[in-house]
Amino acid sequence: MTTNADNGRTTVGILFGGVSSEHSISLITAKGVLGVLDHEKYEPVLIGITPWGTWHLSSEEELGRLMDGVALPRFTGEGPQVSLPMGDPSEGLSLKYDDASFETGPHLDVVFPLLHGPFGEDGTVQGLLELAGLRYVGAGVTASAVGMDKHFMKIAFESAGLEVGPYTVVTARDWANDRAGAIERIKKLQLPVFVKPARAGSSMGITRIEDWADLDEAIQSAQKLDPKLVVEEGISGREIECAVLDGFGHEMPQASHPGEIEMVGDEHVFYDFEAKYVETASSELRCPADLPQDVQDSIRDKAVQAFLALDGEGLSRCDFFYTDDGRVVINEVNTMPGFTPISMYGMMWAESGIGYGELVDRLIRLALDREPGLR
Template structure:
């Protein structure tokens, strides 16, 4: 057995953010300190199979119109332990061969975005398996993924959130007109979003009431629960948060500002994030003044603590003429070398490889279960 720490890198998954997760894995596989860590890449197909994936960063990059994808049958299937051994097993279904013991995994780096990966479901499975993992636990992951309950928790903690309304699956099926009418109080335009999705997937900007129902239906293709948010006039500011060491408070970067320079994008949407990178820049540090910078960093740390987050998070804000508004928190933000979260840490002096190391070591220090 290697003396290096064995890290299972999980990526892919069943959500619409599958390709983004693959791209994140490509970045991590290329940068992780191989002298310190032995890597076990595990891809999760959209159908749910866990396979021993190719340890090949180029295989998982977004390089053209066809996004990367973990395919069932690309490798032997993988089973996690449901005891305290940490031993991972692989097997080839239908091959007639005996299962192979891959050995003990010391820590899991779950690079999954969206439902069935970032929403507490995977975290619960890893807790049951007794495997330490990077990032937030079950509750913080679930609340951070659900924009509805995230706003309830943040408002309950006294943090500023914008006006919104929620259209549940039952409300849409039984009282659609009432649900649409509730949106009028927000004013126009509004943003219609799947409640439990990320990477701006399924989001529409709606300027007039007659287009609202179609936007809700588009969001419901990704999540039966939909959140409708009032448009906030302000600058889009982001702040990266990293768990403090040895019970110290969360660490934050100076805030950055997203600048969409391609006028073909009405907002910072999925296409702008991952396929039209030349039309988007990160201004860092954001020129918002010392007082606002300090407020954003303080609110980012308070948001992280309000949800009980661990490991990492990116907190997104609007800086308006009347103050700072918390838009949302991402407990597993985009993590390619060119994503905003690692870029802000890189510019703060923590290189991408060192950031990966920091997250793994933070995870190793935490026990599983109640803590």
């Protein structure tokens, strides 16, 4: 393990913000991780990405101010701009100040990319970190890209023998050149259906429709976030989630107890963005989920199988349906799941015997254990 020569601590780049619609969630995640990071062992170096894509050196104090009393904070970049040293991480960050002067900033031993959604969780930033020769927490380039795209993710799951629900894909080209054909394919699905951006997370841009008259509006809403859409047939059953944590070296990953979100009241038809991050009192976690033991075991096995199907690394959260007729149907995997103290990933591991702080420490150690480049 490499360390900061000045104080013996391992420097951890906490990368947060980003240009996706999940910018604010990333800030909340960063604050949660910093709250449990062992500062005697690790020295955090905060790097924020503004909604327009510039990278800036930040601080715990600045992040705290941004979060103070704000439900959905926004990082605007008060500190010097930052760029990564391509190919030689020992050079340290390059810092650019307002007066156009440059200086070398801290070097990074490992990066924790607490970014959600496109241009952060989808392999783009992972590729940049690979080019910089930096170790980082989480999935590599290919697994991140496939895990972000609900279309290719389903193909990977089907190839691995996992059952997925009925769906169709609508690209921008489909919608522009053969709208009637796209609608015909969609209407082969049974109502209700869910119209989703193919590459967005945190339930952003998703519409549940029960009347085909609402289809056009739902597609327009989803296309604001992604020109490619996935339309899924609603599945009658319970939504069950399971967290996966990687093993060291060639050890097999392990899965948490399955968890189930139970909606409280009638405000939300499904576990949408507002229920996850704003009106959190509208939902409760039951972990382990109230399921027969053999079903729990099957879900845990399938969660690991899905992780391996994507060639995952570090962590993931896997979402399933347990259908009314007793089948386990996979919905999706999130390679950098919401990681706030109230997020499902951390809570499921807490109920499985690994606390939030221990989880953060293990993920960093897993990243330090992994060489950059092809593995």
